[in-house]
């Protein structure tokens with residue numbers, strides 16, 4: 001029996017929906033399922049699930065209920081994330097060969113769960129793992145209440161653009177330094193912690209970083225007392241993550257993120273990347289000699305990877 | 317670099333461009349006609365571009381051999397005059413009817429690019445027509461959009477030299493994902509060389525034919541990094557398996573349900589099949605990731621590998637499961653051709669763009685996102 005089904009037998013039917021509305025109010029609204037892939041009915045029938053996102057690989061469902069611990073158990077314990085739960089489902093991909101599909105789904109689901117667990121224990125800002133069923137491609141985890149870094153940056157930029165006329169270029173630039181920079185420094189430093197543990201993400205983009213709403217005390221990072229509070233970045237989507245001690249792999253990770261900035265946030269990407277890397281170096285180094293050596297090596301590799309990138313388009 | 321960037325001029329009459337392409341082993345000459353847009357508010361539909369000629373000649377090397385820059389350039393030099401004459405004849409036009417001469421500025425192999433650029437300059441001076449330098453990748457994208465009617469798709473550009481996932485925003489075709497080492501077409505071509513498969517009509521097409529007969533899936537490395545892929549490790553691995561097989565050391569399929577009891581021998585058809593299944597799955601995956609990332613429902617496949625029907629089929633299944641649509645073209649427009657250069661060049665020319673003689677040097681490195689797309693304002 002799979003772990004998931006084992007856990008499943010605990011499912012508790014009489015759950016109260018008391019904080020459903022509070023939680024849902026801050027979530028994006030449900031999305032329509034695309035095409036014809038849906039969750040195994042055993043799960044969709046047992047729990048009230050809302051499809052809230054359709055990533056490239058996975059469908060993301062939100063649930064108020066814990067998948068197997070009764071709510072009465074959870075109230076009053078601090079193991080209860082206030083924001084509800086997420087079920088990440090990797091449906092079979094019909095375009096690829098069955099054997100390849102089964103292997104990829106199992107491998108990625110299992111590896112994502114393992115890495116989430118390890119990173120969470122190490123104190124990295126990632127969703128807490130709750131349960132996993134690799135064959136079915138199912139992962140339960142804690143819901144992170146807040147929008148993605150991508151939509152947050154877009155929203156900030158749109159807002160600034162709208163005020164551009166009255167405020168002028170300089171004021172805009174200052175605003176970015178004030179509002180966006182601290183968040184990106186924090187993102188860089190979180191990635192540094194990840195890399196410090198010899199873990200590479202494999203798909204660093206601005207959609208794979210969520211900004212937790214700082215409604216909870218522990219969700220707030222106060223860098224300096226006189227500075228504004230910074231939204232706490234949470235890294236998600238570890239399906240392509242790997243253990244690696246190679247500086248090269250970390251450099252590729254950063255390069256992938258850099259390119260995501262250039263393609264997704266083109267106007268100020270240079271500035272943004274600079275801030276992320278600033279946070280990265282700071283998060284890595286903190287004055288220690290071996291760490292500084294490591295991060296310098298990664299930065300050197302990053303230059304090499306970039307150069308390779310530019311050379312690549314040699315043949316038409 | 318662009319020499320002149322005049323304000324957008326709306327052409328009031330049809331315009332015609334000659335396009336010359338020779339960035340790799342294909343020499344292509346095309347002639348295209350654009351019509352002026354219908355008056356605003358008239359409710360009339362835009363008249364699609366008209367292909368007046370689209371002629372290609374490919375430099376084919378013996379099995380096991382790739383094409384070298386010098387020989388390829390020689391090929392282009394020997395055929396370009398004939399192809400231009402043929403194109404004029406097919407179109408029924410005279411040099412007088414041509415508005416501009418478009419050529420591939422890059423990216424590509426240096427010597428072949430230069431040989432064709434020289435031809436373009438000569439024609440431009442002879443006929444006294446302006447030159448328009450075109451980015452090869454932008455040519456592929458614009459031709460794909462024109463032929464298929466896809467408006468704002470995520471583009472998978474897969475060819476012998478390029479593997480890119482592209483989406484448009486703010487007047488540029490931005491590269492979301494690409495290969496971290498060799499291009500997919502290059503990977504297929506090199507594997508074809510290992511297997512000593514003929515290069516006629518193209519190594520990739522011959523692999524596709526063999527793959528259709530393959531049955532057993534051999535597990536290969538699968539290397540996706542976000543929206544990027546890497547192919548060299550896969551090629552090295554499968555090359556080794558192929559070499560073993562060719563040297564008379566058979567490999568066996570490890571299928572549980574095949575009933576072969578582990579005695580089914582892996583054939584080169586199986587290898588072609590497995591290679592395609594693996595690398596195409598990677599390409600579809602990164603395309604889907606880009607679609608999810610930018611929130612698009614359309615996919616356009618361009619470039620030589622885009623003719624592969626298995627790739628098109630896989631992409632179509634993915635798109636359907638996302639509630640989207642796939643757009644692809646056939647061999648005439650997918651494989652390098654002159655018409656796409658004429659088309660993209662004429663789009664730029666329509667906004668007042670010209671390339672001066674001094675600026676008409678080719679560049680081997682010319683990234684898709686370097687081009688300012690003045691003709692789109694969405």
Ligand SMILES: Nc1ncnc2c1ncn2[C@@H]1O[C@H](COP(=O)(O)OP(=O)(O)OP(=O)(O)O)[C@@H](O)[C@H]1O
Pocket residue numbers: 053054055056057058059060086088127141142143144145148203207208210236237238239605608609
């Ligand atoms: N723990 C979580 N809490 C809240 N929202 C989440 C959580 N996990 C995922 N999401 C939402 O679902 C989206 C897709 O999730 P995720 O990136 O894990 O899936 P994916 O399909 O693998 O993505 P990709 O498209 O990058 O391959 C995220 O961008 C985010 O909006």
Ligand SMILES: [Mg+2]
Pocket residue numbers: 055056207208237
């Ligand atoms: Mg994601």
